[in-house]
Amino acid sequence: MRVLVPYSGLGTNSTYGLYRLLxxxxxxxxxxxxxxxYSSDEYSAWEREHFHKGVKWFKDNTRDxxxxxxxxxxxxxxxxxxxxxxxxxxxxxxxQSNRAKTYMEATKEFNVDLISSGRSxxxxxxFRGLGEKRMEIRVTTFEELGLDFIIPSWSIxxxxxxxxxxxxxxxxxxxWSQRExxxxxxxxxxxxxxxxxxxxxxxxCDDLLINExxxxxxxxxxxxxxxxxxAGKFRHLVDLETWRGSLDRHxxxxxxxxxxxxxxxxxxxxxxxxxxDRARDMYAKAGNI
Numbered sequence: 001m002r003v004l005v006p007y008s009g010l011g012t013n014s015t016y017g018l019y020r021l022l023x024x025x026x027x028x029x030x031x032x033x034x035x036x037x038y039s040s041d042e043y044s045a046w047e048r049e050h051f052h053k054g055v056k057w058f059k060d061n062t063r064d065x066x067x068x069x070x071x072x073x074x075x076x077x078x079x080x081x082x083x084x085x086x087x088x089x090x091x092x093x094x095x096q097s098n099r100a101k102t103y104m105e106a107t108k109e110f111n112v113d114l115i116s117s118g119r120s121x122x123x124x125x126x127f128r129g130l131g132e133k134r135m136e137i138r139v140t141t142f143e144e145l146g147l148d149f150i151i152p153s154w155s156i157x158x159x160x161x162x163x164x165x166x167x168x169x170x171x172x173x174x175x176w177s178q179r180e181x182x183x184x185x186x187x188x189x190x191x192x193x194x195x196x197x198x199x200x201x202x203x204x205c206d207d208l209l210i211n212e213x214x215x216x217x218x219x220x221x222x223x224x225x226x227x228x229x230x231a232g233k234f235r236h237l238v239d240l241e242t243w244r245g246s247l248d249r250h251x252x253x254x255x256x257x258x259x260x261x262x263x264x265x266x267x268x269x270x271x272x273x274x275x276x277d278r279a280r281d282m283y284a285k286a287g288n289i
Contacts, residue, residue: 003150004112006103007031009051013118015190016178017152018054021116022062024156029065030110031055034072034102038095046194053189061183068110072102107147115142117160120153121174121222121232125243136162153178170233174222179211188286196289197279200272205279206253212282213257213275228252 005021007014021029033051035044048069055067079094107115139162142149148159154172158164179187193204214221223234229252230238251261259271283289 001025001027001114002110002112003027003029003114003116004103004107004110005029005031005116006099006118007033007051007054008047008118009033009049009054010047010190010192011118012175012178012190013120013123013153015054015186016175016182017116017118018058019062019182019186020152020156022058022065027114030106030112031065031067032103032106033067033069034099035070036072037074037098043194050189050192054186057186057189061185066110068106070102070106072098074098075101104142107142112147114148114150116156117149117151118153119151119172120178121169121172121226122229123231124169124172125229125231125235125238136165139165169235172232173219174226174232175207176211176225177218177222180217188288191282191286192288193279193283196283197276197281200276201250202279203250203253206250206257206275208282209275209279210253210256212278225252225256228256 003021003025005014005018007018009015018029018031021027033048035048039047051069058065074094075098077094079097103115106112139149139160150156150158151160151168151172153174154160154168160168179190182190191208193202193208195202195205197205199205210221210225214224216224222232226232227234227237229249230236230243254261257275259268261268280289
């Protein structure tokens with residue numbers, strides 16, 4: 001069984017998926033790293049550096065596998081869709097289509113039997129059934145190519161199908177519990193941010209700090225964050241009149257971290273500075289400062 005595994009080197013989801021497949025199966029693994037057309041040269045180089053660090057750790061500590069570095073070109077033009085009817089907030093759906101086309105080309109080039117997805121519960125929200133629709137498109141597309149589709153945040157043995165997709169969304173894990181399951185040296189590689197904790201209100205730092213600040217762990221921690229995001233098994237809680245998707249995600253992270261948006265500014269600012277201190281400490285412990 002030959003499996004294509006998109007692997008960024010920085011993302012929790014793709015790292016967790018690759019870890020599970022290398023340690024829990026004997027499948028032939030092809031890890032695909034893509035230089036995305038919308039990323040800056042600086043970010044692409046930084047991400048590639050982490051990809052190579054991750055590959056070295058995996059090969060030294062698990063088993064050998066094939067790595068491929070490619071480029072995700074812009075095959076499809078910008079496809080802006082409103083977050084909801086009448087909303088001024090838009091998102092570009094073409095990024096999904098461009099990645100999917102690149103993955104399809106790779107599956108043909110390397111003659112794979114199975115493709116792994118890094119999607120996790122935090123990626124699936126309840127707005128317009130968007131998460132379910134994207135999963136439907138991917139499953140249908142890969143089925144037409146004769147490929148099976150797995151999501152390691154849910155299972156590495158059971159395939160995603162149109163019939164079980166709702167159950168998959170309800171049961172899949174999120175990134176916060178996934179981080180806990182990684183060996184510390186591997187987790188250290190993805191515990192990094194270019195700002196190194198020196199930027200107030202940094203989205204990536206706050207995402208990583210949830211594991212450090214909250215006392216809850218595992219599924220309990222996932223559920224706390226997912227309920228705030230109205231994602232995964234909590235996607236039915238979304239308010240279609242006010243939901244702004246990823247534009248609101250950082251605010252929800254702040255609330256999980258203990259920020260009170262109705263409080264006074266000095267208290268808010270003091271907590272921001274405290275979070276920067278904790279982020280710098282987190283990166284130092286990970287060996288990334």
